[in-house]
Amino acid sequence: MPDGPANEFRFDSVDDVRDRLRKVDYLSDEGIAGIVYLADRLGKPILVEGPAGTGKTQLAKSVAEITNARLIRLQCYEGLDESKALYEWNYKKQLLRIQASKADGDSTGWDQIEEDIFSDDFLLTRPLLEAIRAEDPVVLLIDEVDRVEVETEALLLEILSDYQVSIPELGTITARQIPLVFLTSNNTRELSEALKRRCLFLHIDYPDMEREKEIVLTKVPDISESLADQVARIVRSIRQLELKKSPSVSETLDWARTLMLLGVEKVDAEVATSTANILLKYQTDIAKANKELSNEASTVNRAAK
Numbered sequence: 168m169p170d171g172p173a174n175e176f177r178f179d180s181v182d183d184v185r186d187r188l189r190k191v192d193y194l195s196d197e198g199i200a201g202i203v204y205l206a207d208r209l210g211k212p213i214l215v216e217g218p219a220g221t222g223k224t225q226l227a228k229s230v231a232e233i234t235n236a237r238l239i240r241l242q243c244y245e246g247l248d249e250s251k252a253l254y255e256w257n258y259k260k261q262l263l264r265i266q267a268s269k270a271d272g273d274s275t276g277w278d279q280i281e282e283d284i285f286s287d288d289f290l291l292t293r294p295l296l297e298a299i300r301a302e303d304p305v306v307l308l309i310d311e312v313d314r315v316e317v318e319t320e321a322l323l324l325e326i327l328s329d330y331q332v333s334i335p336e337l338g339t340i341t342a343r344q345i346p347l348v349f350l351t352s353n354n355t356r357e358l359s360e361a362l363k364r365r366c367l368f369l370h371i372d373y374p375d376m377e378r379e380k381e382i383v384l385t386k387v388p389d390i391s392e393s394l395a396d397q398v399a400r401i402v403r404s405i406r407q408l409e410l411k412k413s414p415s416v417s418e419t420l421d422w423a424r425t426l427m428l429l430g431v432e433k434v435d436a437e438v439a440t441s442t443a444n445i446l447l448k449y450q451t452d453i454a455k456a457n458k459e460l461s462n463e464a465s466t467v468n469r470a471a472k
C-alpha cells in the first residue's frame with residue numbers, strides 16, 4: 168500500500184455493503200458483500216469472474232453509486248495498448264509547439280522545448296492514469312480483462328500493486344487515494360498468476376433461486392410474487408440442462424418482462440415454449456428446453472389431477 172493520506176473506510180460492515188447495494192437494486196449475497204467489504208479495508212483490487220450476465224459489471228457500477236464515487240471504466244479488447252489504457256503524448260500539440268518556437272525566431276534551446284512538450288499540458292490521460300490522478304473518489308472498472316493479450320496484463324501490474332504509474336519523461340505518479348478497483352473476466356482464458364496474486368478473487372455464479380426471484384421482483388415493475396417465483400424456478404431447471412449457453416440474469420429479466428407484456432400469470436408449457444427464444448439463443452438449446460418444459464408441465468398437470 169502506498170503511503171499518503173489514510174483512506175477513510177467506505178463501509179462499516181458486510182451488512183452495510185449488502186444493505187446499501189440493495190438500496191440501488193443490486194441484490195448481493197454474503198460472498199459478494201464480504202469481498203467488497205474486505206477490498207475496502209485491505210485496499211486491494213477485486214477480480215470478479217463468472218459467466219456472462221451475472222452482474223459483474225453492474226457490481227462495480229453499483230458500488231460506485233453507493234460510495235458516491237465517479238466510475239472510471241477501461242473496457243478491454245484485443246489489441247488494447249498503453250496509449251489507450253494509460254496515457255499518450257499529444258504529438259500534434261507537441262509539433263505545433265515546436266513549429267511555433269521556430270517561427271518565433273527560436274531563442275529557446277531544444278532542451279527547453281523538450282522539457283516543455285513532455286509536460287502535463289501535452290499529456291492525454293487515459294482511464295488508468297485518470298483513476299490514479301483523480302482527486303475525487305473513484306471506482307476503477309477494468310472490464311473484461313480476459314480480452315487483452317496476456318502481455319498487456321503487465322500494464323496493469325504496477326497500478327494494481329502500488330497504485331502508481333511511471334511515465335519516463337515525467338516520473339512516477341502516485342495515487343492520492345486508493346481507489347476501489349474491479350477487474351472482471353468472463354474466463355475466456357486464464358489470467359496470469361502475477362495478476363491474480365494482486366487481487367482478491369470473487370466468483371459470481373448464477374444466483375440461487377431465492378436471489379434470482381428477488382432480482383426479478385426488484386427489477387421488473389409490478390410483477391407478482393407468484394410469477395417471479397415461477398420464472399426463477401423454470402430458469403433454474405433450464406440451467407440444469409446441458410446447454411451451449413445457459414440463460415443469464417439479464418435474460419431472466421427479459422423473459423419476465425416479456426411475460427408481463429403478454430399478460431401471463433401462469434407459465435404453462437405452451438407459454439414457456441413459445442417464449443423460450445427470449446431466454447435461449449441457440450436453436451439446439453431451445454429444442455432441449457422445450458422438451459424438458461413439456462415433460463415438466465405434464466408432470467405438474469398429472470399431479471394436479
Ligand SMILES: Nc1ncnc2c1ncn2[C@@H]1O[C@H](COP(=O)(O)OP(=O)(O)O)[C@@H](O)[C@H]1O
Pocket residue numbers: 192193194195218219220221222223224225226351382386416417420
Ligand atoms: N445481483 C444482481 N442484482 C440486480 N441485478 C442484477 C444482478 N445480477 C445481474 N443483474 C442484472 O443483469 C444485468 C447484466 O449484468 P452485467 O453486470 O452486465 O453482467 P456481466 O457483467 O456479469 O456480464 C444487469 O444490468 C442487471 O440488470
Ligand SMILES: [Mg+2]
Pocket residue numbers: 220223224225310351
Ligand atoms: Mg460485463
